[in-house]
Amino acid sequence: MSTGYLFAGIAVMALVTYLVRVLPMAIFRKKIHNRFVQSFLYYVPYAVLSAMTFPAIFDSTGSRLGAAAGCVAALVLAYFRKGLLLVAVGAAAAAFLVQAAGL
Numbered sequence: 001m002s003t004g005y006l007f008a009g010i011a012v013m014a015l016v017t018y019l020v021r022v023l024p025m026a027i028f029r030k031k032i033h034n035r036f037v038q039s040f041l042y043y044v045p046y047a048v049l050s051a052m053t054f055p056a057i058f059d060s061t062g063s064r065l066g067a068a069a070g071c072v073a074a075l076v077l078a079y080f081r082k083g084l085l086l087v088a089v090g091a092a093a094a095a096f097l098v099q100a101a102g103l
Contacts, residue, residue, distance in 0.1 A: 061095055065103050070095030
């Protein structure tokens with residue numbers, strides 16, 4: 001990879017990041033009164049985070065079964081409103097145990 005290509009990639013990423021943060025402020029200068037738009041903008045960060053995280057869960061381990069066990073453990077712990085640290089440790093432990101068992 002050449003240095004020019006690397007710098008061009010960094011410049012494009014910086015521009016996209018800047019535009020994503022500035023455009024909403026430029027477009028929506030007044031208070032948004034439409035409830036649909038408000039709810040849409042409220043849930044967008046959660047949807048994007050889920051769309052980026054969920055596929056990575058199943059690619060993070062060498063075993064799809066271990067990844068599924070970790071995902072199920074995390075969902076169950078989160079459903080019962082356990083803390084973030086406990087959810088993360090529980091999911092990692094479930095994935096580890098399934099992989100250590102050789103399943």
